Amino acid sequence: MERSVNGGPRLVAIGGDAAGMSAASQARRIGPGELEILAVERGPVTSYAACGLPYLVAKTVPSPEDLIVRDPKTFEQDFAIRVHTRTEATDIDLQGQRVHTVDASGREREEPYDFLMIATGGVPRRPELPGDRAEGIFGVQTLEDGVRLRDYLDEHRPRHAVVVGAGYIGLEMAEAFLTRKIEVTVLEAGPEPMGTLDEEMGALVRETMVCMGADFRPWTRAIGFETDRGRVSAVVTEDSSYPAEVVVLGLGARPNSDLARSAGLRIGPTGGIAVDRRMRTSQENVWAAGDCVETFHRVSREPVAIALGTHANRQGRVAGTNIGGGYASFGGVVGTAVTRICGLEVGRTGLNEAEARAAGFEFESVTVDSTTRAGYFPGARPITVRLLAERRTGRLLGGQIVGGEGAAKRVDVLATALWNEMGVEEVAGMDLSYAPPFSPTWDPVLIAARRLAERAY
Amino acid sequence: MERSVNGGPRLVAIGGDAAGMSAASQARRIGPGELEILAVERGPVTSYAACGLPYLVAKTVPSPEDLIVRDPKTFEQDFAIRVHTRTEATDIDLQGQRVHTVDASGREREEPYDFLMIATGGVPRRPELPGDRAEGIFGVQTLEDGVRLRDYLDEHRPRHAVVVGAGYIGLEMAEAFLTRKIEVTVLEAGPEPMGTLDEEMGALVRETMVCMGADFRPWTRAIGFETDRGRVSAVVTEDSSYPAEVVVLGLGARPNSDLARSAGLRIGPTGGIAVDRRMRTSQENVWAAGDCVETFHRVSREPVAIALGTHANRQGRVAGTNIGGGYASFGGVVGTAVTRICGLEVGRTGLNEAEARAAGFEFESVTVDSTTRAGYFPGARPITVRLLAERRTGRLLGGQIVGGEGAAKRVDVLATALWNEMGVEEVAGMDLSYAPPFSPTWDPVLIAARRLAERAY
Numbered sequence: 003m004e005r006s007v008n009g010g011p012r013l014v015a016i017g018g019d020a021a022g023m024s025a026a027s028q029a030r031r032i033g034p035g036e037l038e039i040l041a042v043e044r045g046p047v048t049s050y051a052a053c054g055l056p057y058l059v060a061k062t063v064p065s066p067e068d069l070i071v072r073d074p075k076t077f078e079q080d081f082a083i084r085v086h087t088r089t090e091a092t093d094i095d096l097q098g099q100r101v102h103t104v105d106a107s108g109r110e111r112e113e114p115y116d117f118l119m120i121a122t123g124g125v126p127r128r129p130e131l132p133g134d135r136a137e138g139i140f141g142v143q144t145l146e147d148g149v150r151l152r153d154y155l156d157e158h159r160p161r162h163a164v165v166v167g168a169g170y171i172g173l174e175m176a177e178a179f180l181t182r183k184i185e186v187t188v189l190e191a192g193p194e195p196m197g198t199l200d201e202e203m204g205a206l207v208r209e210t211m212v213c214m215g216a217d218f219r220p221w222t223r224a225i226g227f228e229t230d231r232g233r234v235s236a237v238v239t240e241d242s243s244y245p246a247e248v249v250v251l252g253l254g255a256r257p258n259s260d261l262a263r264s265a266g267l268r269i270g271p272t273g274g275i276a277v278d279r280r281m282r283t284s285q286e287n288v289w290a291a292g293d294c295v296e297t298f299h300r301v302s303r304e305p306v307a308i309a310l311g312t313h314a315n316r317q318g319r320v321a322g323t324n325i326g327g328g329y330a331s332f333g334g335v336v337g338t339a340v341t342r343i344c345g346l347e348v349g350r351t352g353l354n355e356a357e358a359r360a361a362g363f364e365f366e367s368v369t370v371d372s373t374t375r376a377g378y379f380p381g382a383r384p385i386t387v388r389l390l391a392e393r394r395t396g397r398l399l400g401g402q403i404v405g406g407e408g409a410a411k412r413v414d415v416l417a418t419a420l421w422n423e424m425g426v427e428e429v430a431g432m433d434l435s436y437a438p439p440f441s442p443t444w445d446p447v448l449i450a451a452r453r454l455a456e457r458a459y
Numbered sequence: 460m461e462r463s464v465n466g467g468p469r470l471v472a473i474g475g476d477a478a479g480m481s482a483a484s485q486a487r488r489i490g491p492g493e494l495e496i497l498a499v500e501r502g503p504v505t506s507y508a509a510c511g512l513p514y515l516v517a518k519t520v521p522s523p524e525d526l527i528v529r530d531p532k533t534f535e536q537d538f539a540i541r542v543h544t545r546t547e548a549t550d551i552d553l554q555g556q557r558v559h560t561v562d563a564s565g566r567e568r569e570e571p572y573d574f575l576m577i578a579t580g581g582v583p584r585r586p587e588l589p590g591d592r593a594e595g596i597f598g599v600q601t602l603e604d605g606v607r608l609r610d611y612l613d614e615h616r617p618r619h620a621v622v623v624g625a626g627y628i629g630l631e632m633a634e635a636f637l638t639r640k641i642e643v644t645v646l647e648a649g650p651e652p653m654g655t656l657d658e659e660m661g662a663l664v665r666e667t668m669v670c671m672g673a674d675f676r677p678w679t680r681a682i683g684f685e686t687d688r689g690r691v692s693a694v695v696t697e698d699s700s701y702p703a704e705v706v707v708l709g710l711g712a713r714p715n716s717d718l719a720r721s722a723g724l725r726i727g728p729t730g731g732i733a734v735d736r737r738m739r740t741s742q743e744n745v746w747a748a749g750d751c752v753e754t755f756h757r758v759s760r761e762p763v764a765i766a767l768g769t770h771a772n773r774q775g776r777v778a779g780t781n782i783g784g785g786y787a788s789f790g791g792v793v794g795t796a797v798t799r800i801c802g803l804e805v806g807r808t809g810l811n812e813a814e815a816r817a818a819g820f821e822f823e824s825v826t827v828d829s830t831t832r833a834g835y836f837p838g839a840r841p842i843t844v845r846l847l848a849e850r851r852t853g854r855l856l857g858g859q860i861v862g863g864e865g866a867a868k869r870v871d872v873l874a875t876a877l878w879n880e881m882g883v884e885e886v887a888g889m890d891l892s893y894a895p896p897f898s899p900t901w902d903p904v905l906i907a908a909r910r911l912a913e914r915a916y
Contacts, residue, residue, distance in 0.1 A: 020900075054835060054895050068835040071900075300890075312893045315900055333888045340892035349892055378511060378525040411868060414891045414902075418875040421889050431790045432878050433757075434871045435797035435806055436769045438511050443477075443528075443772055445871075 010036025013325060014101050014115035016091040016261070018043025019050065020314035021292025021321075022121030023077065028322025029117075030081045037326070039083045040113060042103050044090045047145055048074050053311055055148035056174035059155070060181040066149050094118065094265035096285055117287050117325045120262055120275065121318065124255030124293035124309045133227030138234035139249045142171055151250070160184060160247030164237045166224045168195035172252025173207070173343045176216050180344070187217040187244050189224055189237065196348065198339065199402050200355050202369060203388055206404045207348055214344040219244075255309045257294045270296040274307040279331040281321035289325060291317035298334035301352050301399060301420055302361035308335060336420040337400070340410045349413030352400025352420045353390065364393040368454040372446035374408040376438035385409040387450040389416070389426065391458040396425040398451075408440070412447050427455040467493025470782060471558050471570050473548040473718070474578030475500025476507065477771035478749025478778075480534065482576045485779025487538045494783070496540045497570060499560050501547045504602055505531050510768055512605035513631035516612070517638040523606050551575065551722035553742055574744050574782045577719055577732065578775065581712030581750035581766045590684030595691035596706045599628055608707070617641060617704030621694045623681045625652035629709025630664070630800045633673050637801070644674040644701050646681055646694065653805065655796065656859050657812050659826060660845055663861045664800055671801040676701075712766045714751045727753040731764040736788040738778035746782060748774035755791035758809050758856060758877055759818035765792060793877040794857070797867045806870030809857025809877045810847065821850040825911040829903035831865040833895035842866040844907040846873070846883065848915040853882040855908075865897070869904050884912040 013029055015022040018041045026039050041048070049071040057063040074085035086105065093102035101113045126141045128134070138158075140151045154160075163179045165172045168190035179186040188195065188211070194204030195211065195218065208218050219239075228236035228243060236243045257274035268284035270276040274296030277283055281291050292314035296305040313335060323330035338351040358365050367390045375382040383406020390399040401416035403409050419429050430451035436443055444452075470486055472479040475498045483496050498505070506528040514520040531542035543562065550559035558570045583598045585591070595615075597608045611617075620636045622629045625647035636643040645652065645668070651661030652668065652675065665675050676696075685693035685700060693700045714731035725741035727733040731753030734740055738748050749771035753762040770792060780787035795808040815822050824847045832839040840863020847856040858873035860866050876886050887908035893900055901909075 051833060051835070051895070051900065053893070053900075054833060057836065057895060062837060063835050310893075311900055312890075316888065331888075333885065335890045338890045338892045340894045340897055342894065342896045347897075351890070351892070376508060376511060378508070378520050379514065380519060408865070408868065411865065411892065411897055412871070414869070415871045415875050417890055417892065418872050418879075422875075422879040422881070424879070428790065431773065431788075433769075433792045433795045433808070433874055435795045435808070435868065435874065436510070436767075437797045437799065438508070438514060439799045440797055440804075440868055443508065443510075443768055 010034060010038050011116040012038040012040070012114060013117040013119060014113050015039070015041040015119040015121060016101065017121030017123055017292070018048035018085055018087065019052070019121065019123060019292070020311050021318035022119060023049045023072070024315050024318030025119045025121065025289065025291060025322035025325065026077070026083050027081050028319045029326040030083060031326070032323060032328050033326030041077070041083055041085045042089050042091050042101065042113070043085060043087045045144055045146060046087050048072060048077060048085055048087070050145045051311070052143070052145070055142050055145070056171070056178045058148045059142070059152050059175065060178035062181065066145055069145060091261060094261060096265050096288065117289065119321060119325065120283070120288065120290040120294060121292045121314070122258040122261055122294045125258045126251065126255045127253040128251055129253070131224060131226045133229050133234070136227055136229040136234040137232055138247060139227065139251065141251050142175060143255065154248060155182060155184070158247060162187070162245050163248045163250065164189060164244050164246035165250045165252055166237065167252035167254070168218070169197065169252055169254055170339065170341050172250070173211065174341060175250045175252060176211065177344055180215055187219060187246070189219050189222040189239065189244070191221070191223050193220050198350055198354060199348070200388060203386065203402045203404050206386060207343055207346060210344050210346040255293060257296065257307045259294050262290065262294070270305050272296040272305050272307040274305070280324045281317050281332055282324070289321040291321045297332065300334045300336050302357065304361065306335065306337070308337065310339065336417050338413060338417045340413060342410065347405055347407065347410035349403045349410035350401070351413050351417040352398065354400055354402065355390065358390055358399050363399055365390045365399055366393060366454060366458045368450055368457070370446060370450040370453060372449055373442055374406050375440060376442050379438040383407060383409070385446050387446045389450045389454050391426045391454050393458060396427055396455060396458040398424055398426050398429055412445070415447055426451045426458055430455050467491065467495050468573035469495040469497070469571060470574040470576060471572040472496070472498040472576040472578060473558065474580055474749070475505035475542055475544065476509070476578065476580060476749070477768050478775035479576060479578030480506045480529070481772050481775030482578065482746065482748060482779035482782065483534070483540050484538050485776045486783040487540060488783070489780060489785045490783030498534070498540055498542045499546050499548050499558065499570070500542060500544045502601055502603060503544050505529060505534060505542055505544070507602045508768070509600070509602070512599050512602070513628065513635045515605045516599070516609050516632065517635035519638065523602055526602060548718060551718060553722050553745065575746065576778060576782065577740070577745065577747040577751060578749045578771070579715040579718055579751045582715045583708065583712045584710040585708055586710070588681060588683045590686050590691070593684055593686040593691040594689055595704060596684065596708065598708050599632060600712065611705065612639060612641070615704060619644070619702050620705045620707065621646060621701050621703035622707045622709055623694065624709035624711070625675070626654065626709055626711055627796065627798050629707070630668065631798060632707045632709060633668065634801055637672055642672070644676060644703070646676050646679040646696065646701070648678065648680050650677050655807055655811060656805070657845060660843065660859045660861050663843060664803060664805055667801050667803040712750060714753065714764045716751050719747065719751065727762050729753040729762050729764040731762070737781045738774050738789055739781070746778040748778045754789065757791045757793050759814065761818065763792065763794070765794065767796065793874050795870060795874045797870060799867065804862055804864065804867035806860045806867035807858070808870050808874040809855065811857055811859065812847065815847055815856050820856055822847045822856055823850060823911060823915045825907055825914070827903060827907040827910060829906055830899055831863050832897060833899050836895040840864060840866070842903050844903045846907045846911050848883045848911050850915060853884055853912060853915040855881055855883050855886055872904055883908045883915055887912050
């Protein structure tokens with residue numbers, strides 16, 4: 003901490019959501035008292051639960067305020083962190099240690115820093131297509147997106163919705179539409195929903211969705227939009243067109259690393275900002291975390307860019323600890339994700355077949371059907387567990403779980419096993435909990451590991 | 460496989476429940492086709508789900524048949540395993556490789572063996588007290604016990620029950636009485652229910668039980684029973700007496716190793732049969748598994764005797780694999796257990812405070828209150844996570860979880876972490892799943908690990 007603006011060193015965080023504010027708060031907690039902290043946020047709010055947006059649209063969550071973890075005022079009062087909202091960072095001068103910002107009224111400022119935290123998040127993938135500026139076409143990335151969509155539904159009461167892309171957010175939005183009694187068609191470029199699952203597991207998700215009333219179209223790509231007086235009226239595909247008074251684009255996001263790239267920071271092969279395990283960029287006093295960075299996948303041992311709030315929070319905290327003068331390192335990820343679609347729980351971790359193949363593994367796999375509780379116990383629901391293990395070493399490579407209540411969180415056991423590079427023979431022998439309200443005598447995860455151990459070695 | 464009775468070698472299993480039948484079935488699966496298998500079972504049935512007994516008594520599970528996993532006929536037909544039920548093994552001749560048995564009609568036999576599998580289970584602790592032969596006093600170990608208790612409740616419609624001992628089975632039985640609208644008093648020699656939890660966690664269980672209508676009496680020991688015409692009418696303690704038309708004794712069990720001891724097999728310090736990691740006893744061709752053996756605790760590194768169906772199944776399978784000529788080893792236990800009491804989920808794994816102290820560890824602990832889902836998400840319930848870690852190394856020593864739906868199975872993550880001897884700093888950094896229906900952004904387990912990491916090192 004070499005330099006100071008008004009007595010203490012100064013941290014500027016670009017981005018006031020999960021990663022940026024975790025870093026800022028943590029730097030405040032453990033850093034020197036005289037550390038001055040400014041966060042610059044493009045949007046109007048800080049630290050909100052983006053994963054809750056589908057539930058806001060569905061009205062399962064009543065108010066946008068419910069999703070705000072901490073507002074700028076709280077950061078100011080409780081953490082002595084100043085937040086400039088509706089302010090965009092447009093340029094970073096690494097040599098001069100200054101960030102150029104522009105606020106909503108066009109006022110420009112030069113913000114000097116001793117430590118810079120880059121948490122610029124992701125950019126939703128939104129292909130340029132004819133008609134894509136029409137009213138009624140939404141992304142669902144920011145809290146504002148969610149509020150605007152919800153208001154739009156309240157105002158226009160559409161009867162048909164189309165969701166483009168059947169990943170997590172796409173399916174969660176499809177469920178939100180169903181909850182609001184809006185007919186929904188989901189268009190997916192691949193064969194099944196949830197491309198991060200192997201096909202047979204994705205098929206289970208599709209069956210449930212369709213059963214709940216959604217119309218699912220595989221191998222279907224949007225190529226444009228029909229509009230009626232400036233408002234969307236249909237999604238056009240190569241073969242057909244799907245009537246829609248409202249459209250949600252759920253095509254994922256890429257790291258928003260443009261600002262970092264322009265400044266001259268190193269960008270990795272995934273397009274995310276390259277960082278070390280302490281979340282430091284290629285520049286000594288510049289740190290980055292969240293959807294804008296790439297991280298280390300512990301199973302494939304390759305860099306990956308995964309846009310998830312959990313990673314953003316944890317990486318932000320690691321960066322903040324290091325900025326504050328402590329020591330923390332980010333151990334990487336194993337690709338864990340979970341969701342609930344139309345009452346069906348879905349969890350995955352590690353590598354799926356395609357990923358395992360891409361990483362050069364030869365593997366065996368097994369898929370096991372069981373129940374979430376003892377078969378005789380009331381409330382027992384089907385659960386399907388799919389595991390992959392490397393040939394000969396038997397090392398667990400990945401797991402996918404689909405099933406009723408209590409199914410998905412079991413993926414955490416697999417995530418922990420992956421973290422420790424366990425083999426499936428040893429996984430099968432672990433001392434996991436059993437009681438009739440929680441699992442059959444052999445937990446489905448253990449059954450799957452056991453079966454896989456019989457063929458992997 | 461040296462010797463043969465009628466062409467092939469012969470396996471005799473003593474005990475036809477989890478461990479014995481797992482071993483027998485597994486030996487059949489992987490052993491030579493000519494292997495002859497006989498199982499000798501004292502009771503009338505094989506392979507039943509003992510953990511389901513409280514739910515049978517509560518009538519949550521309608522029929523005793525629901526709890527029978529496989530009956531003797533199925534073993535005979537599908538596995539070519541002969542079962543002699545209502546037959547007791549009274550003596551083992553290790554030199555002569557023979558088991559002496561007596562059936563219900565008093566007929567004695569000498570059963571020669573090449574391989575012997577001992578799975579004699581546990582003996583319920585039942586102190587000799589004045590009046591303890593009265594009608595209406597039940598243990599709940601066997602399926603017959605459960606059926607007799609259920610019939611007794613149906614016939615006599617008691618209004619007051621007393622449960623002696625507030626461990627898992629005691630509390631599950633107390634809940635069964637409440638479900639059947641029978642008033643219940645639970646007497647416990649210690650300060651709180653569930654002595655395998657630390658006191659503050661046990662207190663949460665007590666609060667819920669009391670809230671549901673159970674009367675809990677800590678520091679209270681039964682010293683006898685009052686009877687009325689041969690039937691129990693009250694439980695007498697040092698200070699008082701508690702009216703009871705039915706009594707359940709839930710004082711745990713000790714390894715039933717008497718037969719093995721008489722035969723000259725090595726018995727360990729816990730009173731369980733000593734076995735190696737392949738489940739072999741001190742005699743080359745004699746194996747043992749289940750409640751009658753002692754096993755290795757991976758955290759304390761000491762022998763323990765833990766009566767649990769999951770261990771019995773897994774150990775039995777390991778023994779069966781080895782008997783059949785394969786290779787399998789039992790990796791030990793970490794002390795995982797789970798239950799649900801009056802809707803409250805309770806899980807524990809590893810060492811509690813007393814156990815950690817006894818094992819010579821100095822430790823730090825932390826207790827964290829959080830929610831099972833995102834706080835704003837419908838159905839979020841309180842969850843309390845308590846963790847212990849060794850001083851300086853930060854190694855996780857144990858975890859306890861109490862809370863609403865979805866709480867307890869999280870203990871499996873901790874069990875997996877313990878299995879791998881993880882430190883809490885690394886646990887806190889793991890890639891566990893998050894979505895609003897499943898956890899707050901930081902899973903309660905991770906929050907607890909993070910807080911503990913701040914003080915353990």
